[in-house]
Amino acid sequence: MKACLARILMLAVLLAPFASPAAAADPATIRIGVLQYGTVSWELDVMQRMGLAEREGVRLEIVPLALKDAASVAIQGGAVDVVVNDWIWVARQRAEGRDFAFVPYSRAIGSVMVRPDAGVRSLADLRGRRLGVAGGALDKSWLLLRAHARRTLGEDAAQLVKPDFGAPPLLNALMLKGELPAVLNFWHYAARLQAAGMRELVGLDEILRSLGVEGDLPMLGWVFREEWAARNRAALEGFLRASARAKQLMRESDAVWEELRPLTRAEDDATLAALRQGFRDGIPGDNQVQAERNARRVFEILANEGGAELVGPATSLPAGTFWHGAAR
Incomplete structure (x- = not known):
């Protein structure tokens, strides 16, 4: 018994240098507001089922929401830390003095x-x-x-x-x-x-x-307050790495989608295949410079079409709409 305990302790000592700092610390909790039955829940399910967030030292607390407007209300009121929304909403918030920021999640609309x-x-x-x-x-x-x-x-x-x-x-x-x-x-x-x-x-x-826009344009993203991000930078960056890893698995593995089948509510194989391909086609690229440039152009188009009712007082895409704090 003592010999067995000694071997366990020795193994722990040998493996300690390879443990990630995030995993060694108590996990940080991130509250994520998610529309019930929304497609965001698919990626979050992969993150949780595969333990991707845990490996980054992050515990996800999923807060189900009934309507899109409920997500906006929840994050403005501090009931959640992160939601998925578009950069148009973020731009309007920043133009009105609120410090929300956007990290690309999907280009599918x-x-x-x-x-x-x-x-x-x-x-x-x-x-x-x-x-x-x-x-x-x-x-x-x-x-x-x-x-x-x-x-x-x-x-x-x-x-x-x-x-x-x-x-x-x-x-x-x-x-x-x-x-x-x-x-x-x-x-x-x-x-x-x-x-x-x-x-x-x-x-x-x-x-x-x-409309003269070439290249990648993510339309939806993870949205949060900059002030919250500054206080929880390590947790946020860990969450974003877990998100990227989940997308990689969802892009490369059909088996992952078989496990997601009940959550997608796909009625048949053809529907599951279409949903799988649609999600994969919507995974944004890594060129954030191009994404921001395209967003500025499209913002002008949308502002012209929707006016102040859509974009509020913003006349162009406000600086800081796209968050640049993520680790590379």
Whole structure:
């Protein structure tokens, strides 16, 4: 017994130099506000199931939220430390004097999907027809589509089509029933439509290219207060490393997605494959200089389309919107 204990103690001494400082300390807790059934929960599940956050000395406390607006309220009120939001929201907050910052999480937003029997081969073919639109009149996908139509057709999409604003699941259901010829929906709903045989008409990359924006543009990111980040820098950077590792696993391993299947609520293999590919396509690149440059350009476009109702008092992308404190 004493010999066994001695071997255990000796092994601990030998391994001690290789233990990470983060793992040796008590874990720091990060409260993350997450929409119930949202796609962010997939990555967080991988982080927790694989112990990626724990290895960085971070304990994740998941705070489920019912609505997108609840995430904004929760982080402004200090109920959570981190949420996922877009840099447009962060820019408006900074313009109004609040110190929120953004680290890229995903470049996936929405796309226009059409029924194969609708006789639609181009955006112009939707003239005078109904287009289901998720997210409301100030949704960034809709505003970018309006700018795209003006650039390519010389006509605002708001006049070209008859927009029907609605909840994403309802729009999908109406399209599958044949009551809508096309919808502009969030990426994971578009992926489900693709799996059901619908066709992508216009995607984000095509829209951005038509507006003179080339290269990577992450639209969603981890959002937090700079003041909180300064006090919890090691924990935040550990969390971001864990996030990057989770994305790597989700990009490279199909087995990871099999474990995620219940969480995705994919009805069949085709749906799971579409969701998997959509998530992978949305993983942002590493060129943050390019990402910020593109964000500044797109901010001007969105400000022109949405006005103060969307961007508040900001006239350009405020300095510090993209956080530069992450370890490289």
